[in-house]
Amino acid sequence: MTTLIWYGDEAVSHWAADDRGIAYGDGLFETLRVEAGRGVLLAGHLQRLQQGCLQLGIPFLASWPQRIADALASGKTGILRVQVTRGRGARGYQSPSVITPGFALSWHERPQYPAQYTQWGIRVADAPFALASQPALAGIKHSNRLEQVLLRDALATQPQCQELVVCNQAGEVVEGVISNLFMIRAGVLLTPPVTQCGVAGVLREALLADAPLPVEVATLTPSDLLAADEVFFANSVMGIWPVATYRERAWPVGEYTRQCQAHIAPWFAPE
Amino acid sequence: MTTLIWYGDEAVSHWAADDRGIAYGDGLFETLRVEAGRGVLLAGHLQRLQQGCLQLGIPFLASWPQRIADALASGKTGILRVQVTRGRGARGYQSPSVITPGFALSWHERPQYPAQYTQWGIRVADAPFALASQPALAGIKHSNRLEQVLLRDALATQPQCQELVVCNQAGEVVEGVISNLFMIRAGVLLTPPVTQCGVAGVLREALLADAPLPVEVATLTPSDLLAADEVFFANSVMGIWPVATYRERAWPVGEYTRQCQAHIAPWFAPE
Numbered sequence: 001m002t003t004l005i006w007y008g009d010e011a012v013s014h015w016a017a018d019d020r021g022i023a024y025g026d027g028l029f030e031t032l033r034v035e036a037g038r039g040v041l042l043a044g045h046l047q048r049l050q051q052g053c054l055q056l057g058i059p060f061l062a063s064w065p066q067r068i069a070d071a072l073a074s075g076k077t078g079i080l081r082v083q084v085t086r087g088r089g090a091r092g093y094q095s096p097s098v099i100t101p102g103f104a105l106s107w108h109e110r111p112q113y114p115a116q117y118t119q120w121g122i123r124v125a126d127a128p129f130a131l132a133s134q135p136a137l138a139g140i141k142h143s144n145r146l147e148q149v150l151l152r153d154a155l156a157t158q159p160q161c162q163e164l165v166v167c168n169q170a171g172e173v174v175e176g177v178i179s180n181l182f183m184i185r186a187g188v189l190l191t192p193p194v195t196q197c198g199v200a201g202v203l204r205e206a207l208l209a210d211a212p213l214p215v216e217v218a219t220l221t222p223s224d225l226l227a228a229d230e231v232f233f234a235n236s237v238m239g240i241w242p243v244a245t246y247r248e249r250a251w252p253v254g255e256y257t258r259q260c261q262a263h264i265a266p267w268f269a270p271e
Numbered sequence: 272m273t274t275l276i277w278y279g280d281e282a283v284s285h286w287a288a289d290d291r292g293i294a295y296g297d298g299l300f301e302t303l304r305v306e307a308g309r310g311v312l313l314a315g316h317l318q319r320l321q322q323g324c325l326q327l328g329i330p331f332l333a334s335w336p337q338r339i340a341d342a343l344a345s346g347k348t349g350i351l352r353v354q355v356t357r358g359r360g361a362r363g364y365q366s367p368s369v370i371t372p373g374f375a376l377s378w379h380e381r382p383q384y385p386a387q388y389t390q391w392g393i394r395v396a397d398a399p400f401a402l403a404s405q406p407a408l409a410g411i412k413h414s415n416r417l418e419q420v421l422l423r424d425a426l427a428t429q430p431q432c433q434e435l436v437v438c439n440q441a442g443e444v445v446e447g448v449i450s451n452l453f454m455i456r457a458g459v460l461l462t463p464p465v466t467q468c469g470v471a472g473v474l475r476e477a478l479l480a481d482a483p484l485p486v487e488v489a490t491l492t493p494s495d496l497l498a499a500d501e502v503f504f505a506n507s508v509m510g511i512w513p514v515a516t517y518r519e520r521a522w523p524v525g526e527y528t529r530q531c532q533a534h535i536a537p538w539f540a541p542e
Contacts, residue, residue, distance in 0.1 A: 003288035014285040015293055017274035017377065022286055022354060024416035025296020031362070056417065057424065081362055083293060086420075091302070091352055091379040093416060093423035093449065106288065108362040132403030132468075133440065137417055144415035145295035145364060146327065146408055149357075152364035153328065169404065178364065197403075 003106040004071075007087055009063055019102055021085030024093065027102070027143040028052040030082040030202075032068075033110070033237045036270035037075035039068070041236050044202035049084065052140035058086050058101050071105050077270075079108040079237065085143070113238055118261070121244030121253050122162035122233070126222070127177070128154045130169045133196040141199055151177045163233050165222060165246065168197055173220045179235035180204040181220075183228035184256045189215040190224075203236040203264065212263040213256055222247075230254030239268060274377040275342075278358055280334055290373055292356030295364065298373070298414040299323040301353040303339075304381070304508045307541035308346035310339070312507050315473035320355065323411035329357050329372050342376050348541075350379040350508065356414070384509055389532070392515030392524050393433035393504070397493070398448070399425045401440045404467040412470055422448045434504050436493060436517065439468055444491045450506035451475040452491075454499035455527045460486040461495075474507040474535065483534040484527055493518075501525030510539060 005012050020026035030049050033040040046065055053060040064084075071080055085102035086095060131147055155164050155177055163176040173192050175181050180201040182191045189211050194200045208215055225231055230251060231243035240261045242253040276283050291297035301320050304311040317336055324331040335353075342351055356373035357366060402418055426435050426448055434447040444463050446452050451472040453462045460482050465471045479486055496502055501522060502514035511532045513524040 005288065014288060015290070017276065017285060017375065019286070019293065020420075021296075022290065022292040022298070022356065022375075023300065023414060024420055025292075025414055026417060026420055027293070029294065056421070079362060085293065091350060091377075092382070093419045094427055095420065095424050104288065104293075106362075111363075129405075129407050132405035132408075134400075134403035134418065136400050136421055137403075142417055143294060143296055144417045146297060146413055146415045147405065148364045149291075149295055149297055149366065150327070150407055153366050156365055 003104050005102065005104045006067070007102055008061070008100040015102065016088045018088045019085050020087065020089045021083070021102060021143060023089070025142070025144040027083060027085035028056065028058070028141055029084065029143055030141060031237055032080040032082065033268070034072060034076055034078055034080050035268065036077050037072045038271045039072055039080065040268050041202045041206055042068070044205055045236070048141060048200065048202060049082065052142060053084065055140050056086070056142065057095060058084060059099055061101065061103065064103055067103065067105060076107060078110050081106045081108055111237065117162060117241045118239060121242035121251070123160055123245045124163045124165055124243050125158055125161045127151055127164040127166040130167050131174055131197040133168055135196055138197050139194045139200040148177055162241065165225065167222070171221060173222060173225060174198040176233045179233040179238065179241070182207070182232050182234060183220065183225055184213070184230040184254065185228055187213060187256070189213050189256070189260070190218045190220060192220050193217050201235050203234045206267065207234065207260065207264070212259045230257045232257050232260070239264060274375050276373065276375045277338070278373055279332070279371040286373065287359045289359045290356050291358065291360045292354070292373060292414060294360070296413070296415040298354060298356035299327065299329070299412055300355065300414055301412060302508055303351040303353065304539070305343060305347060305349055305351050306539065307348050308343050309542045310343055310351065311539050312473045312477055313339070315476055316507070319412060319471065319473060320353065323413060324355065326411050327357070327413065328366060329355060330370055332372065332374065335374055338374070338376060347378060349381050352377045352379055382508065388433055388512045389510060392513035392522070394431055394516045395434045395436055395514050396429055396432045398422055398435040398437040401438050402445055402468040404439055406467055409468050410465050410471040419448055433512065436496065438493070442492060444493060444496060445469040447504045450504040450509065450512070453478070453503050453505060454491065454496055455484070455501040455525065456499055458484060458527070460484050460527065460531070461489045461491060463491050464488050472506050474505045477538065478505065478531065478535070483530045501528045503528050503531070510535060
């Protein structure tokens with residue numbers, strides 16, 4: 001798991017001790033699925049990273065897309081993790097007057113999810129706590145992820161479940177722990193807004209722009225899920241996992257979910 | 272600014288590239304004012320760090336208090352920053368099955384705040400956004416600090432102001448950007464709860480346990496502040512800063528604030 005790290009355009013051998021990523025989680029990341037050198041939904045990942053930099057006031061360096069392209073040119077298959085930080089700083093929350101951002105690339109094994117998750121669906125449970133609402137940070141893939149760490153560890157205590165239904169404090173559904181949530185009602189694909197909390201997943205954005213059925217962003221509750229024709233979780237690493245059971249409800253994998261899986265399959269294929 | 276870093280009890284020369292502090296802000300920190308080798312309110316800092324570790328599921332190592340004591344034995348004056356992380360991990364939110372926490376100590380200059388802040392008070396403004404409520408993370412000094420980074424940078428755009436009144440999304444006052452908030456009403460010292468958001472400051476805890484006047488945790492609004500007899504911000508690095516102006520209201524430094532300043536002065540003195 002070699003990690004290549006740069007500050008600005010200077011390659012370095014390790015993170016600086018005073019990097020603000022360590023101190024404050026002051027950064028952003030992307031997790032890119034790579035198929036034989038092709039980054040799945042790469043443009044969407046770069047766009048979200050750029051948007052996150054804009055929102056946090058971290059410069060997005062023109063050299064970064066090229067560094068990612070150079071890494072992809074190896075032709076590898078796996079996961080390329082991209083980490084950005086605000087770089088080094090003096091003690092204290094205030095951003096340095098000159099920001100030289102940190103940037104790192106590391107290769108990881110593709111997670112070996114059982115094929116049945118995609119084929120026959122997963123079991124999901126309710127998250128043990130709700131996400132905090134913070135419009136100033138919603139949507140972007142920032143590195144303040146303690147909520148997700150705690151939720152992921154809670155999920156690990158229920159080995160029969162593969163995802164959690166995570167709500168906001170108003171009791172509305174937001175997403176899963178590692179993926180976005182979708183449901184189908186009367187032939188329409190629905191997914192909750194991520195303007196108060198949650199991550200604007202790259203596969204979510206791609207489906208909002210191009211799905212095989214009408215798609216809408218809608219406020220949804222657990223009751224809506226239970227009444228849905230079909231429910232699935234999706235992200236750009238795992239693709240689409242149909243929900244087989246949630247609370248007292250069980251679903252066979254539905255026709256629209258299969259259509260969505262077929263629709264995104266070319267996005268995940270090697271060139 | 273040398274930083275000493277350990278993983279478990281092994282000293283290392285730098286943070287590991289796969290440290291979860293960088294990836295997720297998965298850690299905690301303490302900022303200890305040191306006077307000629309004496310850590311101001313050291314027991315309170317250690318207690319909060321231990322509580323934070325408990326809450327996040329990071330082991331609190333028995334060697335850490337001794338490492339801090341060793342650093343203090345140098346007799347220095349300044350700021351000793353303590354950083355804890357969950358240590359190294361594979362990609363993904365889930366905590367490793369065996370956690371070897373990261374621990375770092377770094378010395379920093381004492382911030383050179385003008386003496387007038389303590390003597391005559393500061394000007395404060397309203398924060399541009401509200402804190403998110405998250406009981407699972409409230410109180411502890413975790414390293415997910417993007418809200419504070421954005422607020423501190425917003426404060427820097429108003430150089431005439433030294434702190435911000437930061438509210439929760441219900442419009443109740445929580446704290447400042449770098450300090451806790453107190454007000455005096457009818458001879459009682461009041462400070463907001465930090466059970467939904469905010470940091471349980473070490474000086475705040477010390478004053479709750481031992482103040483020169485009756486003290487209560489109370490839900491407070493900006494209107495309460497404007498109607499208060501006296502208002503001040505406090506933390507264990509800067510001490511107590513009276514509020515001189517907030518919105519249309521101005522205050523002389525009040526008698527109770529002076530009593531509190533005198534009361535805590537021995538806590539900040541060298542041995």
